[in-house]
Amino acid sequence: QVQLVESGGGLVQPGGSLRLSCAASGRTFSRYDMGWFRQAPGKEREFVAAISWGSTTVYTDSVQGRFTISGDNAENTVSLQMNSLKPEDTAVYYCAARSGVVGDLRVGYRYWGQGTQVTVSS
DSSP: OOEEEEEOOEEEOTTOOEEEEEEEESOOOSOOEEEEEEEOTTSOOEEEEEEOTTOOEEEOTTTTTTEEEEEETTTTEEEEEEOSOOGGGOEEEEEEEEOSOOSOTTSOOOEEOOOEEEEEOO
């Protein structure tokens, strides 16, 4: 019912900033919570941040204070502002959506985007 497309990835120096965006399309007959995940080569995909339909947010410890997630329900978009980037933030970043799930915003995502590469290097 929904397609997700990420954009905004690229190469940035340590300490720099990037803003990722995710646009949702298709028929959305229910409200969605949105999240960002990332996966580095040879590692498991990990949770980064999420925002509920009601604008509750949650972050993984390693990005808290540096990343900010925001959403626009009317425009069906979600963004991830990434500041003070570190080399260990290098990964493919994916946006995800869930619906009809109650509780922990770190889990339960059903729909996934194709991913966008973020590389932090000097």
